[in-house]
Amino acid sequence: MESTQNQINDSNLLNISEEEDFRKSFQAYYYMMNAKPDIKTKLFTKDVCINLDDIFNLNYLITDKFKSHYNNAGFIINVHVTFNNKKSLFFNSWQLFEQQKWIQSEPIDSILVKWEFNAELPGYKVPQKHTLIVKMSDGIKPEDMLKVMLSGGFDEIQELDKDAYPVIASVDFIDSTLGDELIAIVSNWVKSLNTCDTSSHFLQKLRDHKKKLSYFIQYFFTFTLALCCIKICSYSIEQLPFNKISDLTKTDFINLSYVIFTVVILFIVAKGIFRFVGRSVFEVLRDAVSSHTFNISNGDKKKQDENAKRYKKLKSNVVLKIIFSFIFNIICTIITTIITRVIL
Template sequence: MTEIINPEGQDMKEVRNVPLQSIDLDTFKSIYYWTNVKPDTQIKIFEERKKIELSNIHELNDRVHQKLDTHKVETYINSINFILSDGNFKEYGSWGEFQRQNWEYINQTIRSINITWDITLSLPNHVLPQKHTLKVRLGSAIPPKEMFQIMFTSDEPSELIESRAEGLVKVDFINQVIANELIKVVNDWHDGLKKVDHESGFIKVLEKRQKYIVSAIANFTPVFFILLAYLYHSLLCNQFGVSKNLNILSLQRSIVVLAFVFSIGILVGRILARWIDRKIDKFKYETGFYISRGDKNYLDELKNDNNKIKKEIIGKSILAVISGVIAVGTKVILEYFLNK
């Protein structure tokens, strides 16, 4: 446990053993304030995903060290933990333990990194050192399906914003100037990181327009089926000797046929829309971490899987277009030979 030193050089154990009447008022106020004060909090949200390598984490720790060297630090504890895929966690109580880890032996991908600096600083107008906590989280924005749980279980709107961020820096502070300095250090470090290469071209269009594409397929397919029914109507009437003149019987038949065709179109449209919606959801995106062996393997899998899904969607789309062209072309050919 970290010892807290009073102005006269006595530790807290000695202070607690001293009768209350012998403690001067200033010392009592300092101890009471230190043990009961609620620190203020300042948060900076990072909305953009950046590339994080092992060297970047060490660089961030060095920058924080350099900034703290400009202040009188009494105690300093640094810890870091990783949330990995497959429900795995790695926690390091000290920076030395983290440095000894060989990340080439880790086959899981990294989902989130949380770094914490617990610091006590000697400040003007404070008899006892004051605790400051710097926290940095990178990655692991909460999935949308878990949003409702947070909305109903949390009374703090800020928690919802924090959970959706791609990263953040948070400082619990007594001194506002120090908090601003630490926020700036982390923000400058984050600004200097490389941006994640987002998918471009075909995949980007599908991702951004997913809702409209799925809706268009579901709604247009029944219309296309009705169009085919209309194109084949005259051909079928001539072939089977059905009168084209409008009467109650022909109207009833037309309504029944169109209703049947429209229902088939709705069914086919929904099947196609759900299929392409699932395929677009299966696209993988870079986590932003390039640290473990699992991270590197994931990049190879990402490219292969995305290319496979892209080929399936393109192939299905081409097949649908060809089927439509064949359906229309067949009508023209049949009409030509039957009328010849």
């Protein structure tokens, strides 16, 4: 009798309240009617310059895709614009964004456009929500990169070593074909965008390869100087009047020691200078601000002009340091040759 009562008590552990039963039933019905969306994210590293017409063109491409292939069961566009002074504007419709006058004196930091579209799909009783988000900025911030990594749907790990991502596109989709098509539209749109002026483009190329350029200055010139020093030492030894080590006189030994000492000291000093120049170039390129992405507000136009002047100065700085390395290498070789000849 006691055993039967214990079994009844155990079975009661599986009982649920009416409220919990309603919640579970509603959840089951919801997932039967609505599919769980997948997500796909793509980063774009092209150095672009975006104006207002470019954004209007992107919206036309996206909306044309929706209305041409899917029945409209709900469509919303939101635009969020942030300025460098942390102030922001939010537009809950595309018409409001189109009507905005961009007379602000502050440059734009980022623009985020969100398209939310309910698509009627075969096999689903209710329209399924698809969301496309395109963020444009001067470069992705650390917190945004963390969100991208945690969100999933990101299959371009090799792109993470880049310094700037002017455009990021993310789509939540039920229909994978529609998701891929939306990402493709954004990709083609980015390809059609103009790049910034030639100066910033050249600097950006150097900035992308700043570590390689720094290593080139440090090791190539050091290696070249080392070969010159070895050649000079070999030549100096050939000029001394002995054929075997046993024939080496005290005077010859002293002269040879001076030559080797001079070459070694000059090599060490030159190596330090090449290392300093290489690191200096790396730091200049590392600290160089990426080109400004937008050319919309009055502040954007002013920043574009300031960047053009700064890029010109930075480019001259880097080129002069590379030329200095070449000239210094030649000077070190000449000085070493002259000193060894004077000693000998």
